Amino acid sequence: MSEANFSKHGDAPTAFERQLVDAIDPKLERDVWALIARLIGAENVAVVLDYAAARAVNIPRREAFFRRLWKPQRDAAILSLVRAGNNDAIVAELCGCSEDAVFRVRHAHRRAIAGVKQ
Numbered sequence: 484m485s486e487a488n489f490s491k492h493g494d495a496p497t498a499f500e501r502q503l504v505d506a507i508d509p510k511l512e513r514d515v516w517a518l519i520a521r522l523i524g525a526e527n528v529a530v531v532l533d534y535a536a537a538r539a540v541n542i543p544r545r546e547a548f549f550r551r552l553w554k555p556q557r558d559a560a561i562l563s564l565v566r567a568g569n570n571d572a573i574v575a576e577l578c579g580c581s582e583d584a585v586f587r588v589r590h591a592h593r594r595a596i597a598g599v600k601q
Contacts, residue, residue, distance in 0.1 A: 486499070487499060488500075490529065492533050492536075493533060494529075495526065495529070496525040496526055496529045500525050500529070501525040503525075504520045504521065504524065504525040504528070505525075507520065507521050516528070516532075519531070557578055557579075557580060557584075557588075558588045558592075560577075560578050561574055561578050561580070561584075561585055561588045561589070562588065562589070562592055564577060564578070565585070565589055571585040571586060571589075
């Protein structure tokens with residue numbers, strides 16, 4: 484049996500740790516972190532663990548994560564279409580969102596221009 488050789492926060496994973504990840508027992512894949520390690524590898528899971536262990540981390544659902552990445556693009560498209568003179572219903576249809584979302588983006592932009600804190 485190999486000697487247990489564990490890395491410290493910020494260090495690259497040791498050969499021992501890489502071997503552990505490569506040899507994860509399928510029964511352990513019910514453990515979400517074991518599954519993540521198998522999917523992304525020892526180096527990447529070590530970075531995630533170093534980051535997450537120092538904070539209270541909220542892990543979003545997949546759709547929420549990707550929507551958050553998309554929102555600035557959607558908001559820019561909304562503003563562009565509004566500036567072109569389109570009404571909220573048309574903008575909502577073209578951007579795949581609700582008229583309420585168009586309203587919120589339009590008014591947030593106006594408040595930002597006016598220097599009003601949100």
